[in-house]
Amino acid sequence: MEEEELQKAVYAYLRKKGFRQTELVLQEEQNRLSSSAQSDLAVSRLDNDPARYHDGYSKLRSWAYSSLDLYKHELLRVLYPVFIHCFMDLVAEEHMQEARTFFHTFREDHELMHLRDLQKLEGILSPSHLEEMELARSLRQNKVKIKLCEYSYDLLLQYLQKTQSVTMLGIINEHINFEVSAGQPSSISDDVDVVALVGSSQDIAKQINQKEVRWGLLEDSVEERLERPVSDSEKPEGENKEVDPEDSKQKRSVEGGKQGVSVKKLKKDKLVGATGKNIRSETSTVSIAPRVKPELTLPVMTTEVEQSILEDLRNRVQLSSLALPSISFYTFINAHNSLNCSSISHDGSLVAGGFSDSSLKVWDMSKIGRPTKTSNSQGENESVESEHLLGLEEGKRSYTLFQGHAGPVYSATFSPFGDFLLSSSSDSTIRLWSTKLNSNLVCYKGHNYPVWDVQFSPVGHYFASCSHDRTARIWSMERIQPLRIMAGHLSDVDCVQWHANCNYIATGSSDKTVRLWDVQSGECVRIFIGHRSMVLSLAMSPDGRYMASGDEDGTIMMWDLSSGRCVSPLMGHNSCVWTLAFSCEGTLLASGSADCTVKLWDVTASMKVPRMEENKASSTNRLRLLKALPTKSTPVYTLRFSRRNLLFAAGGLSKQA
Amino acid sequence: MSIVPKETIEVIAQSIGIANLSPDVALALAPDVEYRLREIMQEAIKCMRHSKRTVLTADDVDSALSLRNVEPLYGFASGDPLRFKRAVGHKDLFYIDDKDVDLKDVINAPLPKAPLDTGVVAHWLAIEGVQPAIPENAPVEAIVAPSEIKRSEHSKEDGLPVDIKLPVKHVLSRELQLYFDKITALIVSRSDSILFKEALESLATDSGLHPLVPYFSYFIADEISRSLNDLPLLFALMRVVRSLLRNPHIHIEPYLHQLMPSMITCIVAKRLGHRIADNHWELRDFAANLVASVCRRFGHVYHNLQYRLTRTLLNAFLDPSKAMTQHYGAIQGLAALGTSVVRVLILPQLETYMQLLEPEMQLEKQKNEMKRKEAWHVYGALMCAAGKCLYERVKLFPSLLHPPTRQLWRSNGRVATKMPNKRKASTSHLLQQPPLKKLAADGPVSSIPPISMPTSMQVAADGFPTPSESGIRPSSSTGQLSNESISGGSRKERSGGKAPTPSTVLAQAWKEDLDAGHLLASLFELFGEGILSFIQPPEMSFFL
Known part of the structure; x- marks a missing residue:
């Protein structure tokens, strides 16, 4: 009302002053305003109708x-x-x-x-x-x-x-x-x-997935070295000679400082090639997988370790869809539902369990339960066995108790040679333990929330962790700060796994994607979309080409790293897939689930499936499932192939099942 | 709108001391409460997954709360799953059953046992892909084939290129093969050794034998069909069957169809064993008991099992053209199935059958010594079956001890002992009977002709008026009404059938009694005094 009066006053003033033109313009403007307001109102009334x-x-x-x-x-x-x-x-x-x-x-x-x-x-x-x-x-x-x-x-x-x-x-x-x-x-x-x-936007994913992933294996890997002794097994005395200069060279290169290692190695490789050790170049052409150079400076193996690895590789059982592995199962009894995770050392001699009461317990399987274990593991664990009695002195306990965490232990992992153990906990720390000294060495603080998973790199020294804070981090044993932080997931990062060549890590998340990250640059290089629920487990094929991921619903997906595509979904489990493991040659995939089974899948067959049939996954899946081995109400928490292709599995006996 | 109603918010507000919460606030809070609840549950589920569990616990919720920087809930971390109780009168209102505990009781209670410490045990889940049958592993699937078939059917339904399925291979471990070979060798060659006894024990207790069951059942069926002449072998096979049946770890049902014919063969085969001296009677008894035990155990699963069995046996029994040995087996088989089977199936045929049997037994009519012997065996079996049936019937009556009975028993015994050496040959087969009964069974052999129907009736009639008994004879059904008049009346009814009964219930009860009386009478008629030995002394006295 007041406004109208004001308007009238203005009009009156304008008329009195004789501003006829201005009055008209004003009037016109006024009319337009009110009418538009009315029509706006009408539109918005229509719009707001729920x-x-x-x-x-x-x-x-x-x-x-x-x-x-x-x-x-x-x-x-x-x-x-x-x-x-x-x-x-x-x-x-x-x-x-x-x-x-x-x-x-x-x-x-x-x-x-x-x-x-x-x-x-x-x-x-x-x-x-x-x-x-x-x-x-x-x-x-x-x-x-x-x-x-x-x-x-x-x-x-x-x-x-x-x-x-x-x-x-x-x-x-x-x-x-x-x-x-x-x-x-x-x-x-x-x-x-x-x-x-x-x-996550499809376009971004597509864009990211266009980046190049060099999934090839490392040059100069131990496996390659193995092929030499095998090829000239007629003259075993030559074997040592060949290995030894290698090692001395490696030692020299270490002295040359960390920065120079990769360069020197490169030179060394050239040198080796130039000196005419033809056998070497021959063997490298045998395997089809392309070779890549390590982006990280890799730790050096000692001669004994290398010897033992070579020994294992020589004695490896060849697995295929016709030759299935033997499975040794470690059952945690009387865990009272508090077992959160377990880990098995490469030779199966040590078993670690992380419990919700913040404790970490390590069993030496070569001592208890089975005095007459398989011959191969006895040979393997001799080095580990030495002076391990310390922990047993305190009471009659069959295990070594590691105390230090202040919250449930969610993950544990043995270093490749079994002398270190890493554990991550809900107290947002990661701890490094020595299995020889039976004590805590380092506590890594960096994450802000519970650390869900931690994994040693295939060569040791480096490790990756992932957390509720939606990041994954790369660490090295000697630094208490992370080397890289990988951020990008939209929800918790639930599991992490190293690529065989140590240049990449894969992370699975509650946002139902799996991402592949470049360790050197910290960039995300692949996003794998396809899971329908939280990703719980990951495994990388030993040839570095494929990755398997298992989710909460029991679906396992096989991914091609280079294309970022799902090769095939593997259905069969009907509950969470806790763990996945590839056999050493990559022919078999083993999966362990909360439905109390270990399933063995034929990888080679699933790769050969022609493109046409891929869509009709239902029938081809069944062919690829080689064997389902039920346990006695024991969910399978961990699977691990030893270097000789013996499969170790662990799980906690649960009574309710 | 939200699943948390505003009333809940109001109640919670009151419980923390906010009395005058405006409805608007409650309405606004409710959706947010729901959202927070969902958020916490989402985090709790993450914690559960990372603890590698599929059951949510109070600890998970606590961890989720601490993730969100919220004070955890105290008092729920019991470790055990919480027990919820439904509130009375409400359909979907639950509360945790929280009992009051007296502190004194807790203090005074002895310390509970310390929980066992965690341990790790190792076993082979698979050896070269094959699961060994050890107790640590889940029991091996009985039959793998059906699921495979189902799968192939399924893939056909999908309309996809049909994958060629290899025939199902049932891989038997080397150890099991060796075991099987050893056992079968023992069965065939050395079934009388101690080792064989141990083998039987092993078959009855070992847990890992399941994969061998199809092989064993095939072996048994095969051997029995081939070597009906070899009595020791047949016996050994039957013992193996018994051991397999006894093994609690074996799931034998799927193989029963293969084993049953073999067992029945051992009961009703015309000839078992090749020598005359072979005691095939014993084998028939053994097999009959075995079959009966199978019926008892699996009868509820396979409804027609017993029906089919009895039909087979009855056919053998009622066919006059069948040999006496077959008749014997059929009778034993039926008898082993229980007295009710005998009552329903054998007793009605008894009279006619006896007419058939009697000539066979008499020296003057059946000249063949062998045949006569067989007939006597059948007679013994028949009497045994009928006697047991009678015994069951009579057992319904109260047991009472009376001096006169002993006297009678003695007299009975006297009858029996009179001719102990007459038919020694036939006694040997009735192993399961106590010696006295055995003798008694033989007793009537010589005394059938003189004892006739009237005498038996007379004996029965003689028994009734004994006044000493009437007072102390509470029948099982008339328990509390055991006065003299009733029992007297009913007695009258039984003897004469004319006296009026006090009540229909009683009448029914005594009808049963009457039946038994008739039964006894008719059996007595057929078997003579021998049948009396099946009645326990007290009841016997009651009849006499």
């Missing part, structure tokens, strides 16, 4: 369901993103009640594919939650990419225009990127793309 989401979506849904069979599955794919964005829009506009009813009305449609996401989204009850929850945030920020064939796309557009469903059109424009392809609609089984709707 029922429009419900109506629009249910119409779109019934249209999609009644569309042509050939294009139906493509159109149905559009529904899920529209559904969740409708829901989140409703929440954002604070129509809680409507959001709830909307969610529950259409929830069933998507439960099959997206149950876990739905469970999370269900909890969103206020706009602030949208901000807080990482899944919702990433969904809001990123566009979903959906592949459609030309015709489906036309159909969809026609529908949206014809029905004037502005709301739906808005959502689709805002949150969906269509990738329209000419020709026939894609087959139903390509739904992987839809599953991958977990937040």
